[in-house]
Amino acid sequence: MYGQMIQAAANVMSVEVIGYITLGLFIGYIVGVLPGMSRATAIALLIPITYKLPPLAGISFLIGVSKGGNTGSALTAILINVPGEPQSVVTALDGYPLTQQGKAQKALKIALVASVLGDFISTIVLVALAQPLAVLAVGTGPVELTAVLIFAITFIAAVSGHSFYKGLIAGFLGLLLAAPRLDMETGQPRLTFGFADIYDGIPLLAVAIGTLALSEMLVQIDKGWRGSYEHKAAHLTGGTPENRALSWKEFMTCMPTILRSSFVGIAIGSIPGMGASLSSFLAYAWTRRRDKDPESFGKGRLEGVAAAESADNASVPAGLIPMFAIGLPSSASAALLMGAFMLHGLTPGPFLFRDDAVLVYAIFIGMVLASGIMLIMGIVGQSLFARLIAVSEVILVPIIIFLCVIGAYLEGSGMFSVYLMLVFAFVGYFMKKFDFSFITFLIGFILGPMAELSLRQAMIITDGKISSLANHPAAIAFLVLAAISIWRLGTMRKLREGTKVGAEDA
Amino acid sequence: MRKVDFFAAIGLLGFVAVMVMIVIPNENAEGVWHGLSPYFYPMVMLAGVGLSSIGLLVQAMTKPSEYESQPQAPLTWSELGFFLLISAIILGSVLVFHWFGTWAGGIVLIAATMVFMGEVNPLRIATVALPTLAVTYAIVTWALKIPLP
């Protein structure tokens, strides 16, 4: 193992890999700052670019985008009270009041430090936990996998969106969308309507770019017609020197909050479907409750920004724990990362550690390194990135629409993918308008083939006898959990709604 | 009652009915199988969509209080019109992209979308469209070595 780690470290320490990590963080940061661009959108658009890269560079690049996006989104939340991502709503609660008091620089600095620390701690936990969990998971066969997948899908559907039924409908539709393909047993086309291009399933990126990216652009255009494309300039200048700087004392006061919130982020982030919004809200609420002066929160407390940002960023690496351990994506961006692994011929999950241990360790080392690069990039570039806030949608939206077309084209099926992407943009737009969770839809679509394959394998291996479930206690446990999550997750839902943020974590 | 959900549920039930009664019976992916029939999986998912839609229907009719915090209508007719217009613009540009290549398609797409969004200065449109196209084209054909139309 140590030999592999050294090999991995050597692989990471190349100009190419570090370069791509930095580039990924840089693009992610920009995406986080730009209005209307989410991390998942960016990942969907950038996956085709990684086709030609070696797996390590390509995947580290995408993880960089994911991390950078999360950090960058704090900028708009703090400076203009517009959260770049849903979870940054909480950052804005105390961040914007700080800006109004002329302490924008101070708020940005604590946000950066909290982000980097949360991310770093969470990455370490990921490295420590993923492999032992994967070892446990190796013994699981298709029976257990089927049960885990059924649980994951019902759970994600049950906690997403405002309406329980709409969450389920979105999930089931996503799973249904995975049905058109050559049947895995008879080898005959099923529900393909004569299109040979979808014999291997409907192309992932056509669906992802359509529902995530292009449909969001259509919504943006729509908003413009409603109220013209106004935008606000950021106020970075001004403030006395002590309001601009972050003192060591202030940093140390925030330290316990950062540590606590990071662990909240890790715990919540590693549960599929819960995501960053809930973790940042819970961390904020907890910090506020423990404080001697809870009333001062919402009026510009550094701890508030620290809590939100550390929890939010900690949930990103933590969200990769279920993916590396059992091959289960916990959010749309994790699902897309998983898709990226698969495009490189790698299957995330317990066997990845055994088959490509060096690669996994290299990715982990790259992630730790990314935390450091992020800190430097933030210190040097925060004020430069802040200028991007002023970029108008009139420029941005057309460019992104063009990139959507190119991205879908690059997936491989050529124009077919592009037209399919347009169809899913349409679908995604109406899902957004009718308030169906397209994230649940997308996760269902990605997990569908895996669920069906393992279910049918399980049926053959157990000779189709329900009684043989008795030999698989772990599977029974997950099925019971699935039943519970279908039956009553009202409390979860209330919790989510209490946060006043949707389940649309990307 | 919230009309939107009511009609969404009715629409979904119609979709399920068409799939179950017309599309799947006319399919033929049968053959030798040992685990499950090829149509078991889609049927279960359709049943799931159907049952959840019934749930939504009932909720929409009996529990209007659940929706107090939400807007009544997601879309007005004029918004739908604009949406269809921009969709047509994008589709048209993609057709140009398909038939006349990346440069023509890209310029038409970016220019038309910008005009639609209210930008009429051709100079500004050109300064957005041309560099975007040039950079994308360079990355895709030289760095990724993938031929574009």
Add this chain to the structure above:
Amino acid sequence: MKRTISTAATTVLLAATLSGYAAAQEFPTKPINIIIGFGAGGGTDAVVRAVAEPMTKSLGQPVLVTNKPGAGGGVAAMDIKKASPDGYTIYAGGSLTFAFEPLVLKTQYKHDDFEHIALISLFQDGLFTHPSRPYKSMRDVINAAKAEKRSIKYASQYQLDRLIFAFVAKQEGVEIIPVPTQGGNGAVTATLANQVDFGFSGGTFGPHVESGALRMIGSMMAERLERFPDILSMHDNGWKIGSGNYLIVSTTKGTPKPVVDKLAAAFKAGMQTPAVQAVVKSRYMKDVFIGPDKAGQVVKEETDKYAKLVEDQKK
């Protein structure tokens, strides 16, 4: 009448050949696109990408490689069928795309709708088991199942292996049930997890057999595996059937022969370079080369073999 047609055909062919020579002199004058019928990460992908480099040098034009997975290579094959017959668009993938897929799927192409440039290597289709199982050969698996009066379950990848084992099952009077898995990796994974009696893959097993995580018990081809000469083949076991999947490169029908020959020569030279040889070896493929004169013939023979298998199973 017949003669008139064939004379006319000869004349046309001759004319095409003559004008072709002129074209071949200059060929290639623009980049050549190789479309791989399968996704990134597999053996096909690795070998084709490796051979594109020396070909770029020898042909003096960039040789671009794209992946267009779908329908067992069928999506890419259709692109080639529709391309203009000038040799600038080349399919690379498994020969089963031409020799087997049209038999079981309603494809819009047949094996003779193409100019097959060359078969450039042979996938080593092997059968393997988990080392905790006692089997040393396929015969052991069959005997064990017969003795225990149970069915055999194996990790299957596609329809061809199902047909082959249905043939074996019929001959041996045992039940052999395919457990569907996703590609060579899926079959190896299911076997590593000891979920099945044995598994089938084309080369993916290599590193696992070397590390001792899997044990070879057979070749699924008529001939033995190059790297495991002691392991019995299908014919050795008395089963008159075997798979044979070549890495094939083909182009559009009607491409002038000189162009095809020039491409074949470039592929042949490219395959011989040490870098490509290393890739072929690391992917557990067998280095063979069958040029344009024989390639079409081999594909036809394979097609006939599988057609008979498909027919037999329908009875």
